[in-house]
Amino acid sequence: MQLRVSNPGRGPHSVIGPIAVNRAEPGNVLESRYQSIRPYEWGAVFNNPGSLGTGLLPQDYAQAQIKYVDLDLGAMTGRFLPNISIPLKPFQGILGVSPLDGYFPPVSPGVTNSVPPGPHASNLDLNELSEGSTLYIPVWKPGALIYTGDTHAVQRDGEISLAALETRLKELRIQVILNKQKNLAWPVAETDAHWIVIGLDKDLNVAMTLAERNAIKFLATRAKISELDAYALCSIAVSFRVTQVVDIVRGVHALIPKAIFAPDLRREMTVV
Incomplete structure (x- = not known):
């Protein structure tokens, strides 16, 4: 909650990057292959206080909650409650590049809000992007300036409360291949x-x-x-x-x- 209040307009995400891609120019496409996603043995799912207006139902739940979940990485399950276990499917909520001008106003010159996704990909929260998947991202600025974060142990479609099962990674390997002059309009x-x-x-x-x-x-x-x-x-x-x-x-x-x-x-x- 304090992160949101203290940093208006900025995303609450931990983000790695930006990293420039050699010879990447507008009109190119980054082929980003997820090779390894290895989380730690814990995660948390939460909702903010209703007064912040985040999530789908802030008007229904004034009380905030953080729920910690132990992860069994051998069985690839999370223990939500003693009699409820959730299958894990780790993925990055965010993988994106510098956005095209005018899609969303920058927080300040050179600073991009990590919350809204767009044609530059970023915070797609697409749970299919687990190990072995590929995300093709249009390049909008020289160098592409790729970044990633918002690590999830699992999330189903919707992300209703604002959070997936948030965690951090021991290892993340993404192979980035530059495709010249391919011209995708959307990821x-x-x-x-x-x-x-x-x-x-x-x-x-x-x-x-x-x-x-x-x-x-x-x-x-x-x-x-x-x-x-x-x-x-x-x-x-x-x-x-x-x-x-x-x-x-x-x-x-x-x-x-x-x-x-x-x-x-x-x-x-x-x-x-």
């Missing part, structure tokens, strides 16, 4: 099972519309099908989920299953 994630496209806006309805349009564009350009066919395919095969609703802008992500495409086509459907 795209990839796992073994899905391509994942994003929609973000303060209005959840608008975020949903953006996610749908981005999914249609992805399918039409990568699978070489018409936009009408892509529209229909989204309705019967693509899952749209609410990523988070607590970070100024709200997020929707569309999971496009790879398994529905013939192997030859699947191999051709690269993000970059």
